[in-house]
Amino acid sequence: xxxxxxPDAPANVLTDAALVRRVLNGNSTAFxxxxxxxxxxxxxxxxxxxxxxxxxxxxxxxxLLRAYKALGKYDEREQYRAWLFAILLNRCxxxxxxxxRRLHVVSPGLDKAPDVAVLPxxxxxxxxxxxxxxxxxxxxxxxxxxxxxxxxxxxxxEMAVATGVGVSALKMRVKRACERLQILLGDGDDAKQ
Amino acid sequence: MRSNNExxxxxxxxxxxxxxxxxxxxxxxxxxxxxxxxxxLREIADLPRPQTERNGFALWRPISIRPLYAIxxxxxxxxxxxxxxxxxxxxxVLPAVANGNNGDANHGVESNAPVQLQTASAGHKTIRxxxxxxxxxxxxxxxxxxxxxxxATPMSFARDGNTxxxxxxxxxxxxxxxxxxxxxxxxxxxxARVVDDDFGxxxxxxxxxxx
Numbered sequence: 001x002x003x004x005x006x007p008d009a010p011a012n013v014l015t016d017a018a019l020v021r022r023v024l025n026g027n028s029t030a031f032x033x034x035x036x037x038x039x040x041x042x043x044x045x046x047x048x049x050x051x052x053x054x055x056x057x058x059x060x061x062x063x064l065l066r067a068y069k070a071l072g073k074y075d076e077r078e079q080y081r082a083w084l085f086a087i088l089l090n091r092c093x094x095x096x097x098x099x100x101r102r103l104h105v106v107s108p109g110l111d112k113a114p115d116v117a118v119l120p121x122x123x124x125x126x127x128x129x130x131x132x133x134x135x136x137x138x139x140x141x142x143x144x145x146x147x148x149x150x151x152x153x154x155x156x157x158e159m160a161v162a163t164g165v166g167v168s169a170l171k172m173r174v175k176r177a178c179e180r181l182q183i184l185l186g187d188g189d190d191a192k193q
Numbered sequence: 194m195r196s197n198n199e200x201x202x203x204x205x206x207x208x209x210x211x212x213x214x215x216x217x218x219x220x221x222x223x224x225x226x227x228x229x230x231x232x233x234l235r236e237i238a239d240l241p242r243p244q245t246e247r248n249g250f251a252l253w254r255p256i257s258i259r260p261l262y263a264i265x266x267x268x269x270x271x272x273x274x275x276x277x278x279x280x281x282x283x284x285x286v287l288p289a290v291a292n293g294n295n296g297d298a299n300h301g302v303e304s305n306a307p308v309q310l311q312t313a314s315a316g317h318k319t320i321r322x323x324x325x326x327x328x329x330x331x332x333x334x335x336x337x338x339x340x341x342x343x344x345a346t347p348m349s350f351a352r353d354g355n356t357x358x359x360x361x362x363x364x365x366x367x368x369x370x371x372x373x374x375x376x377x378x379x380x381x382x383x384x385a386r387v388v389d390d391d392f393g394x395x396x397x398x399x400x401x402x403x404x
Contacts, residue, residue, distance in 0.1 A: 023242075023243065024243060024244070024245050026242060028237075028238065028242065031237060032234060035230070035233065035234065035237075036230075039225055039230065039233070040222055040223065040225055043223045043225060044222060044223040047223050048219060053223075056223070057226075057229050060233075061229070061232070061233050061236070064233055064237065065233075065236055065237060065240070068237050068240055068243060069240060069243060070243070071243035072243050072244050072245045127211075127214060127215065127218065128218055130215075131215040131218055131219065134215075135219075147219070150216055150219075151216065151219045151220055178212060181212055181215070182211070182212060185211050185212065185215065186211075
């Protein structure tokens with residue numbers, strides 16, 4: 001039985017938990033590996049959540065800084081990604097509320113027009129726009145649940161860690177989000193009526 | 194286990210091809226800009242190194258113990274405790290007090306607190322003190338009743354050859370005392386209470402009840 005990775009093991013082959021231990025032991029460069037490993041997913045989730053690349057970069061940056069400061073509180077029994085997403089979702093919620101207030105005051109109705117340019121360049125540009133609008137119309141809890149499950153592919157247990165919501169409630173949210181998206185995309189029975 | 198009312202979101206989702214197409218788009222990675230990454234890492238480098246939580250809550254971790262291991266550990270602890278008790282507390286090692294119940298097979302000597310024998314006079318009772326100290330050559334009792342004089346009240350051997358005895362008429366009330374075994378002051382191991390005197394020596398307490 002091994003006691004873990006060798007002390008001189010390359011950082012990029014270590015588990016998240018081993019990297020966290022290295023950071024806590026004074027090896028701050030190990031956190032660079034964690035950033036490179038998880039920043040893309042964080043950016044993608046934040047972008048899909050907020051529909052704005054600039055806001056997504058802001059909240060992801062805040063998330064990574066907060067995670068670094070709070071690294072001593074990380075419990076190795078949890079997936080690091082789920083723990084990180086929990087911080088990110090809190091920042092997203094705060095950013096969404098702040099932006100909603102700002103848009104409501106400055107230019108009512110702008111929040112209904114998502115920044116479709118943040119979506120990837122896929123062949124079906126029309127579908128891309130439709131998806132962006134549909135996602136933007138989902139209420140935040142349903143948007144979170146859908147993206148975590150079907151885009152980031154977290155398990156329901158990891159989702160529970162990330163959101164603080166029970167597994168049954170999350171399953172219900174995912175189901176309703178899917179139904180709502182079908183309608184919004186014109187793919188469900190309701191949309192045909 | 195999934196309940197009947199719990200939705201199977203994966204099955205629901207698999208049935209919607211348009212959503213599947215949408216997912217392919219949503220799963221496309223978002224490029225990480227190099228400037229953004231560098232600025233994040235610079236900010237992190239300026240932060241103090243994170244510390245491992247050292248408070249009690251953080252260090253506390255529930256541990257799982259297999260039941261058989263737990264039972265074995267309890268039994269082992271009981272055996273160790275029993276061995277320690279018989280080794281450390283056996284009468285030949287520690288002094289004990291007789292209960293004055295003469296005439297039994299043990300010559301009336303057992304480990305017990307001082308025993309009131311009879312009323313000596315009005316307001317006084319005779320108390321029997323006993324100490325098991327087989328290796329001692331001279332034992333006496335000192336207390337507030339004899340001015341803490343080691344020579345004032347010598348104790349004598351009982352018939353068992355191990356126990357030192359003395360009967361003391363004491364006034365009703367609370368008295369402090371100790372034994373002097375070959376010059377060393379020894380607190381009564383059977384005393385109800387032990388208090389520190391002004392010199393850091395432990396004394397024993399006997400309460401003499403009213404008639």
